[in-house]
Amino acid sequence: METGALVWNLITSFFVGLVMFMLKQASDEQKRIQILLNRTREEIARDHITRAEVRADMEKIIERFDTGFARLEAKIDALAERK
Secondary structure: OOHHHHHHHHHHHHHHHHHHHHHHHHHHHHHHHHHHHHHHHHHHHOOOOOOOHOOOOOOOOEHHHHHHHHHHHHHHHHHHHOO
């Protein structure tokens, strides 16, 4: 009876050890994925601009176009007055 208990004890110990090893691997993988996710969030926040920045840039572009068109209109008017 003792050898049967010893064999049963070895088998259950092996399976418990195997399950614990698999849980550790899963835990390590989860930590790795969490680190990658955090890095991705940081990169997205760093690389993308805010809506306020987009609006400010668009206002600058529109202002520059308006200035350019005003100068062009002035030149066209000056040419029209010459003739």
